[in-house]
Amino acid sequence: MCYIGVDLGGTNIAAGLVSEDGKILYKKSIPTGKERENEYIIKDIALLCKDIIEKSEKNIKDIKSIGIGSPGQPDVANGIILYSCNLGFRNVNIKKEMNKYIDLPIFIDNDANCAALGESVSGAAAxxxxxxxxxxxxxxxxxxxxxxxxxxxxxxxxxxxxxxxxxxxxxxxxxxxxxxxxxxxxxxxxxxxxxxxxxxxxxxxxxxxxxxxxxxxxxxxxxxxxxxxxxxxxxxxxxxxxxxxxxxxxxxxxxxxxxxxxxxxxxxxxxxxxxxxxxxxxxxxxxxxxxxxxxxxxxxxxxxxxxxxxxxxxx
Ligand SMILES: [Zn+2]
CATH class of the missing domain: 3.30.420.40 (ATPase, nucleotide binding domain)
Structure with missing residues (x-):
């Protein structure tokens, strides 16, 4: 099984197909366009994930889940970004929006927490x-x-x-x-x-x-x-x-x-x-x-x- 990880930034959305042991197998990024309404940004994230699955010749069944790291304060339990001054998000339900386009479990967390988890899985703190x-x-x-x-x-x-x-x-x-x-x-x-x-x-x-x-x-x-x-x-x-x-x-x-x-x-x-x-x-x-x-x-x-x-x- 593989995972998809998304790094949602103020300038770019970078996403990749990641193996069980934390190696990136394929990645792609697109501009965030943060001045847009949040639902358009999230739609783009979902389309980017679909594109990555297709380009890496995988099937949705090969993907266990999608994780999204976002700036701001997350409500991890419910998949909501409570507040992000960088993206202008307030109580944005990323999980619900993503599931309109792609039927996979969605997890979110703060971007700095995700970077720390990445370094601990396959980086400097492995x-x-x-x-x-x-x-x-x-x-x-x-x-x-x-x-x-x-x-x-x-x-x-x-x-x-x-x-x-x-x-x-x-x-x-x-x-x-x-x-x-x-x-x-x-x-x-x-x-x-x-x-x-x-x-x-x-x-x-x-x-x-x-x-x-x-x-x-x-x-x-x-x-x-x-x-x-x-x-x-x-x-x-x-x-x-x-x-x-x-x-x-x-x-x-x-x-x-x-x-x-x-x-x-x-x-x-x-x-x-x-x-x-x-x-x-x-x-x-x-x-x-x-x-x-x-x-x-x-x-x-x-x-x-x-x-x-x-x-x-x-x-
Ligand atoms: Zn301070």
């Missing part, structure tokens, strides 16, 4: 039954896997690790609190900090790397400047890494998982990011010995497809 995946992007997304299953809390909205306060009275977060981890450690925060530091130090290599246009700074820019020995970039990254390690160590102290998996654009820096984080975490972790592995995500954008597909496995 060796462990407990892991936490941290995705560094516009914010910080998190997915907690306990005993090979997603932990979403009683009401499915848990694992909002980006909104863990690491500095009381710190930076204002869009959630309404101050000092949330993501206000210091998201890619957005890194970009803003780099921009501000460059504005104060116009000798910095950062200026040259973006041809004098600071609006072109990406999360990669400070790491590129650091390679040239730029002091301004070094300060920004040192501070970024300290804050990242604080939040990550909290997670390790709470769960002591086999691995924490770091994904998202910034994680492409690999050991330049992870080695110093490990060094700090080893010093501050409770008990004085860092046993949890801190590793880079290995499935990239496919994690969401694999994890979504696996929502129906063993159910």
């Amino acid at each position: 060796k462990f039954s407990d892991s936490v995946t941290v995705t560094i992007g516009t914010g910080i997304g998190g997915g907690i896997i306990i005993n090979n299953k997603i932990f979403g809390g009683t009401y499915f909205g848990g694992a909002e690790i980006g909104h863990m306060v690491i500095k009381t009275g710190g930076r204002k977060c869009q959630c309404g609190r101050n000092g949330c981890w993501e206000t210091y450690s998201s890619a957005t925060a890194l970009i803003n900090d780099t921009k501000q530091a460059a504005e104060k130090n116009n000798e910095s290599a950062i200026y040259r790397l973006v041809n004098g246009d600071l609006s072109k700074i990406t999360a990669k820019t400070p790491f590129d400047a650091l390679l040239e020995g730029d002091e301004t970039a070094k300060k920004v990254i040192d501070e970024y890494i300290i804050n990242f390690a604080e939040g990550l160590t909290n997670i390790i102290n709470i769960f002591q998982p086999g691995a924490v998996v770091i994904g998202g654009g910034v994680s492409a820096q690999g050991e330049k990011l992870l080695a110093p984080i490990r060094k700090i975490a080893s010093k501050i972790v409770y008990g004085g010995e860092l046993k949890t592995l801190i590793v880079q995500a290995s499935l990239g954008n496919d994690a969401g497809i694999v994890g979504a597909a696996m929502l129906g496995k063993g159910v």
